[in-house]
Amino acid sequence: MSNLKEFLALLRPYKKQVFFTILAILIANLLGLAFPWVIKIVIDEILPKKNIFLLNTLAIALILVFILKFYFGYLREYLISLIGENVVCDLRNKLYWHLQRLSVRYIENNPTGKIISGVIGDVESIRNFLFGGVVDFIYSFFNVFFVLVILFILDWRLTLISLLYLPAFGLAFFKFTPRLKKKHEFIRNKYAELTSRLNEVFNGIRIVSGFAKEEYEANEFNFKQKEIFKASMGSHKLGILLWMSSEFVSSLGLVTLIWLGAKAVFSGRISTGTLMAFYSYLGMLFFPIIKMVIINNYYQEAAASLERINKVLTEEPKIKEAKHAISLDSIKGNIKFEDVSFGYDNNKEVLSEINLEVKESEVVALVGKSGAGKTTLLNLLLRFYDTTKGDIFIDGYNLKGLELKSYRSKIAMVLQDDYLFSGTVKENIIYGKLGASKDDIIKVARLANAHQFIMELPDGYDTQIGERGIKLSYGQRQRISIARAILRDPAILILDEATSSVDSETERLIIEQAFEKLMSGRTTLMVAHRLSTITHADKIVFIEGGKIAETGGHFQLLDRKGSYWKMWLEQVRATNCKLQSRSYTLESKDFKTGSLNI
Numbered sequence: 001m002s003n004l005k006e007f008l009a010l011l012r013p014y015k016k017q018v019f020f021t022i023l024a025i026l027i028a029n030l031l032g033l034a035f036p037w038v039i040k041i042v043i044d045e046i047l048p049k050k051n052i053f054l055l056n057t058l059a060i061a062l063i064l065v066f067i068l069k070f071y072f073g074y075l076r077e078y079l080i081s082l083i084g085e086n087v088v089c090d091l092r093n094k095l096y097w098h099l100q101r102l103s104v105r106y107i108e109n110n111p112t113g114k115i116i117s118g119v120i121g122d123v124e125s126i127r128n129f130l131f132g133g134v135v136d137f138i139y140s141f142f143n144v145f146f147v148l149v150i151l152f153i154l155d156w157r158l159t160l161i162s163l164l165y166l167p168a169f170g171l172a173f174f175k176f177t178p179r180l181k182k183k184h185e186f187i188r189n190k191y192a193e194l195t196s197r198l199n200e201v202f203n204g205i206r207i208v209s210g211f212a213k214e215e216y217e218a219n220e221f222n223f224k225q226k227e228i229f230k231a232s233m234g235s236h237k238l239g240i241l242l243w244m245s246s247e248f249v250s251s252l253g254l255v256t257l258i259w260l261g262a263k264a265v266f267s268g269r270i271s272t273g274t275l276m277a278f279y280s281y282l283g284m285l286f287f288p289i290i291k292m293v294i295i296n297n298y299y300q301e302a303a304a305s306l307e308r309i310n311k312v313l314t315e316e317p318k319i320k321e322a323k324h325a326i327s328l329d330s331i332k333g334n335i336k337f338e339d340v341s342f343g344y345d346n347n348k349e350v351l352s353e354i355n356l357e358v359k360e361s362e363v364v365a366l367v368g369k370s371g372a373g374k375t376t377l378l379n380l381l382l383r384f385y386d387t388t389k390g391d392i393f394i395d396g397y398n399l400k401g402l403e404l405k406s407y408r409s410k411i412a413m414v415l416q417d418d419y420l421f422s423g424t425v426k427e428n429i430i431y432g433k434l435g436a437s438k439d440d441i442i443k444v445a446r447l448a449n450a451h452q453f454i455m456e457l458p459d460g461y462d463t464q465i466g467e468r469g470i471k472l473s474y475g476q477r478q479r480i481s482i483a484r485a486i487l488r489d490p491a492i493l494i495l496d497e498a499t500s501s502v503d504s505e506t507e508r509l510i511i512e513q514a515f516e517k518l519m520s521g522r523t524t525l526m527v528a529h530r531l532s533t534i535t536h537a538d539k540i541v542f543i544e545g546g547k548i549a550e551t552g553g554h555f556q557l558l559d560r561k562g563s564y565w566k567m568w569l570e571q572v573r574a575t576n577c578k579l580q581s582r583s584y585t586l587e588s589k590d591f592k593t594g595s596l597n598i
């Protein structure tokens with residue numbers, strides 16, 4: 001049991017409670033041993049001599065014993081629960097905290113189900129082991145020890161004969177152990193897969209229903225369930241076999257002892273009372289021994305869980321903070337990408353040799369075709385990933401040398417696949433800056449053009465928006481995300497397609513306001529597909545195949561007649577088709593000023 005030390009380490013903060021638990025176990029144990037001895041006294045002393053005084057004394061003593069047993073039994077169970085709950089909380093908190101620091105890449109590579117089953121299931125099986133298994137083991141160990149001492153005192157010969165059957169228990173133990181461990185590992189992994197799928201299916205329920213895939217999903221679920229069913233039955237079968245074979249062996253032992261015990265009474269070596277007490281004590285031996293064997297069951301499951309938990313806890317966050325990371329009180333928002341290259345996998349470069357300088361309070365728009373690398377560039381700026389080559393500087397400080405928390409507290413973002421949490425509108429906006437006042441929340445909601453629709457919701461700012469904000473339209477969700485970002489009052493604002501889902505009119509309102517109010521005084525990097533929204537940007541960066549193809553102002557880039565110009569042209573043509581009443585020609589001034597909003 002090489003992991004035992006690690007298990008015991010979990011109990012270290014609760015040494016005092018553990019000590020009292022063991023004490024309570026000891027006392028409860030000793031008190032539990034009194035009854036068979038009383039049988040002996042009744043048969044050998046009280047019945048033959050009709051000793052009423054002794055009978056009364058014994059009865060009172062027994063009642064006292066039972067009261068004490070109740071008290072210490074209660075204390076034992078209470079302490080076990082107390083330590084158990086504490087250990088579970090500690091471990092879960094530690095895991096959760098660590099998991100959150102493990103960077104985006106870890107979460108991307110591990111299915112949610114696996115993570116959830118680690119935080120919930122694995123921790124639970126460790127609790128079961130420590131507070132079902134280990135406590136039972138300690139209790140049983142003392143029990144077996146004390147009972148054996150008494151049995152030896154009563155009759156050592158009969159006791160030795162009973163012990164002859166013990167190796168049979170050991171044999172069963174070694175035979176079933178490895179098979180049980182394998183089964184538990186398999187079951188746990190399958191459960192993790194099942195949880196992942198459940199999570200995905202319910203998150204994507206509209207796709208499942210829309211594609212009429214309910215039956216398909218149900219079949220897949222059933223298939224996985226059957227695998228778990230088979231493995232679980234296998235594990236139960238082993239458990240039952242272990243239990244039954246132990247019972248069978250001990251029954252054989254009992255037959256021998258009845259035969260030998262009766263003969264010992266015939267010969268006058270022991271009294272009838274002693275034999276009755278012997279049988280009673282022997283009966284008390286069976287369950288504790290089984291429990292000591294069964295602990296293996298718990299242990300196998302918990303050891304596999306602990307292994308997985310330790311694997312997570314020893315996993316180093318990919319995004320590491322420098323030893324003497326600098327915590328900045330405030331940042332101005334000067335950003336510089338210097339020869340930055342990056343790939344999600346080693347063999348495919350997504351960004352190459354990016355050199356980009358964004359000055360304090362500048363608004364820079366990133367444009368380019370889908371998959372060009374715009375979001376990736378923002379991911380690097382947020383330090384969700386580290387660059388493969390080159391560095392990013394913030395106000396002249398290397399990003400890798402900045403304390404993550406203080407840096408990110410000065411940034412706010414509206415991501416392309418932005419996320420709202422279940423809860424109220426207000427709770428979601430305030431996530432940007434905990435403790436903000438109601439007035440501040442309303443102010444930012446107005447800026448994000450969200451106040452009006454929020455007021456029309458059934459409970460206004462207190463409306464529950466459902467998981468991921470499912471009860472709101474995409475455009476409404478985006479506007480709440482924008483409000484949440486502005487509430488942070490960031491030095492750097494990142495908007496990745498932040499208004500892609502709102503209608504053109506609302507987008508125009510938000511963007512106009514954005515250029516005036518939201519973005520003023522802060523460095524802003526925004527990605528937009530609708531080029532009409534970024535014509536006012538100080539600088540437009542056109543990204544093509546992971547490289548910066550063109551940089552400049554809107555008119556500058558149009559004059560170059562390069563990739564930006566082509567994209568602009570395509571969008572103008574598309575709009576032209578819709579707006580047949582207005583014609584845009586390449587040379588027209590209208591076209592150049594970007595009066596594209598419809």
Ligand SMILES: Nc1ncnc2c1ncn2[C@@H]1O[C@H](COP(=O)(O)OP(=O)(O)OP(=O)(O)O)[C@@H](O)[C@H]1O
Nearest residue numbers: 108344345350369370371372373374375376377416
């Ligand atoms: N987490 C990821 N792991 C592996 N590859 C990724 C990951 N995210 C993006 N990529 C790849 O990186 C490339 C650039 O993706 P990115 O999201 O930066 O594009 P984008 O310019 O933002 O596109 P869009 O306009 O569609 O949002 C794509 O080829 C994409 O497949």
Ligand SMILES: [Mg+2]
Nearest residue numbers: 374375376416
């Ligand atoms: Mg993107």
